[in-house]
Amino acid sequence: MSTLIIFAGLIFLLVIRLAYLQIYKNDVYATQSTQNWLDLVPVEPTRGLIYDRNGVLLADNISVSSLDVVPAQVPDLSKTLSALRKVILLTDNDLVQFQKQLKQHRRFDEIPLKLRLSEEEVARFAENQHRFPGVRIKARLMRRYPFGDRFAHVVGYVGRINAKELNEIDQTNYSASHYIGKLGIEQFYEKALHGKVGYEETENDASGKPIRTLNEIKAIPGKNLYLTIDSNLQIVAERALDGHRGAIVAIDPATGQVLAMVSEPGFDPNAFVLGISYNDYQALQASNEKPLYDRALRGLYPPASTVKPFLALEALNEGSITPQDSIYDAGWFQLPNSTHRFHDWQRYGHGTVNLDKAIAYSCDTYFYRLADKIGIRRINHILSQFGFGTPTGIDLDHELSGVVASPEWKRKVKGARWYDGDTIISVIGQGYMQATPLQLANATAILANHGKRFVPYLLQGEQLPGAHYNEQKPIALDPIVLNDETHWDTVIRAMQNVVDLPQGTGYRFGQHRKYTVASKTGTAQITVRRRNPNEEDNQEALPEKLRDHHWFITFAPVLQPKIALVIMTENSNNAVKAARIILDYYLEAEQNVNRLSQKTEKTAS
């Protein structure tokens, strides 16, 4: 009974309220509704610009005239579209993109049918405008990437918001926006770049035309981002690859700032802004060159001999070897109780070899023995400390973590037990281990730094137009501490010999330079070729896709390093040559002065 009383009371309240609104105050609200109704129009914030470290624009906004359709105001959509085709050139792709947007938007939204009308098209449409109610020309800002494919993987691109993204974003904040970052910096810093939507409250007449603006909340533009990338260096690096597929990552060891990050070939991000057609996208995806694949961030390659310096450091640190210990290398190594021979890349061996020579000549036998001494646990311990097997934490999405293979890993992933041979082969980076060029660059920077570790990053600072510049601070991680700090110098000295000794594997780098350099080469085999002394390894005879990948890791100058550089060339041995071009450019004094003057300009403005 008391339930009934409660229900009746509450319903009575509701009825009274409805009667008050709909009967008593009806004329007030009816007036508000039909004569001068208020409309709230969202205003799109201007997307933040992206600059390199010297203030060169990598992504900007250009104003374009777009042809917009408000479906609710169009009497017959399909008729209108076919009539429009006679006035304005509409591709099939334009129509496909439009139909897609149509499904996602409300009927009262403005949906762009074609972006970037030519002046001629604008004029022709203006003449015919009366024939097309609900279709209008609107000035919009469109994203543009002035460098085309040069920065595609780092800067990324924006594209139209798709159904999945629509569910994840704050729909209010994007109510006036049509674009969202899809890749790279554009994706990772979407929130900062986008800004905040504004509103205009307008008073409209009965036909819906705005009479005046009553109230306005200004849109807050997105922040301008300054990247750590040096666009000059990036372009030099890309050219140094000379058309070969590959990746280059350069890091400033003192901070972790990424100076260049190249993945070749690239693609034109501008195509994605307009809405790439299905066929063009398929062509990019199917291409043998894999232009959409970010080799620097996501390319997993066996690190090959580039892991040797790191392992030498561990062996020195735990006292398994001393710099003076030497072995005799006859060209192969055998485990006790086994007949299998692990061959050196040098058919008849390197003779008597100590640590210095072992790194300079990249002596496999020396490291086979070292592996047998320190075991897989210590090997993996030092590799993890140098950041292998985990993402570096760079400010980009989709980074891969690579593999540091342990017995547990092999059991879980391959379902097989770990053999001693697996340990031996891992020391020349040819086992199950996989690393990205970015990870290797990070590890090289740590080595150059004598163990000081930073998270590599791309965002140098951000600035709201008119506000003060907000600098991003480097993020330091726990350093690698050795029992004896001189081990760093021992290994680095050996790495200098890689290019300085005539028999060094990087001697092709060449002399006559104004800086000191420490390096290591690596050759990742594509095909399983037995290291057979009776077989000549003739790379030129192989089809291109089966040729080795080449690594070159390096930093310079040796004292107070300014740059840690990693180059990976797919199926090509161009890496050493490219490194010389890049380091020469970056470290030659004249260039340095240029860069400094550019920097002061930026702070002055």
Added chain:
Amino acid sequence: MLTDYLKKLRKPPHSTHYRTLWQCVHLDVFLFPGLLLLATIGLVILFSASSQNPHAVELQAIRLLFSFALMFSVAQIPPVSLQRYAPALYVTGLILLIVVLLAGHIGKGAQRWLNVGIMRFQPAEIMKLAIPLLLAWYYHRSQLPVTLKSVLIALPIIFIPAMLTAKQPDLGTAILLIMAGCSVLFFAGLSIQFMGSSSALTLLCIPMAWYVLHDYQRQRILTFLNPERDPLGSGYHIIQSKIAIGSGGIFGKGWLNGTQSNLHFLPEHSTDFIFAICGEEFGFAGSMLLIALYMFIVMRGLYITLNAQDTFSRLLAGSITFTFFISFFINMGMVTGILPVVGVPLPLISYGGSSMVTTMISFGILMSIQTHRKLVTT
């Protein structure tokens, strides 16, 4: 053959009475047509509210079909079996709530949903059923009338999931959870005086609740107290929906003729604020009819409650009916501006699937309670 079978179906071996066909399929002769009519009206309003988007109506119709099928299945389960699973359901729901909350902390922003195939599902919705089920189960086993001790046990059962839900943040569902739980206590015979004094206690807790609430929830309450405070933000909904309803007059502007509802920036106009479209296009008369239909369903629910044969069924039926009433009341209250905007959908009419499924399952339970009664000759 067939007639024999039907005969057996309608008169089981140990029964002395014939059952009606409705009872055989365990559907309620009043509730089922009522709900069907409500759902149909909902689709009609939705077509207008979604700016005549047939895709939205189609999706909603599929959800309705699915929900009705669930209701039908649940109606086949006798209340005794429901009782058995009450504690397990509650514990599962609580775990899912915590999981979602933790996932929300890891991911970005609010996280209320678990994705299960065709529909996203809100674990808080499970609690809408699990709390009354568990409490009804508990009071069925212990002695009635309620003692102070049993109330002290009931309170955490209600408030822990409610707090977790409010933290998600989903204030509307949290309030419904509390209502669903407290209504069990109410039907269990907790005295009005006691309810009164505990309400007073709740009022004292409001400053504390203020602390728990998210910033936007506080904004909504402040805006409710004074809509003009923020005419471009949260207050906009209330102002616009009052204009929409008020401009409808006695008979409304007619179906699809609403202007107000088609405005920009009423993102909730097909979900929480759909009643505004009904008010605008069908006027006072239409709103009254809709309320009458809701009340018809509520009255039938109360009838089932009164005729329930054991404590468990009575408490559960009472709570389900009360929760249904309170959700449509809160929704209409907030759209007409007599309650703050807390985000409670209009049952069976608002666009969306999560709460619809729960509502229909709860009606399945009601029908099960009604049709599984043992008929006694009087």
